[in-house]
Amino acid sequence: MEIPKVFESEYRFCRILWENEPVKSSDLVRLCQEQLGWKPTTTYTVLRRLGDRGVLKNENTVVRSLVSREQVETAQIDEMVEKTFGGSLPAFVAAFTRSHKLSRAEVDEVQAMIDRFREEEHHD
CATH class of the missing domain: 1.10.287 (Helix Hairpins)
Known part of the structure; x- marks a missing residue:
């Protein structure tokens, strides 16, 4: 299974998710506002985007990750080593x-x- 790409701001969001999951989307909005300074619309946009890419699942306002922190970090390092150092x-x-x-x-x-x-x- 190929791990979906997670960009820097999305990674910071995912760290909050991984530390609190399963978490209600309203609680996630509050946590992102407190820890990242995000407006609710920003959090909901990132939720939708990551859900569309298969990184998380938002079901009945409860958010769960579909990929682990380790999987995302490994994919990021693999990409960087491949791109920068020819693998x-x-x-x-x-x-x-x-x-x-x-x-x-x-x-x-x-x-x-x-x-x-x-x-x-x-x-x-």
């Missing part, structure tokens, strides 16, 4: 580490991910 994870990591100093704990965490991947690959 090369090593090129992405090299660019990232040129401008971000990794702590020893972060290096250990990345190494543990690589080790898990190699272990899973070995068992396939």
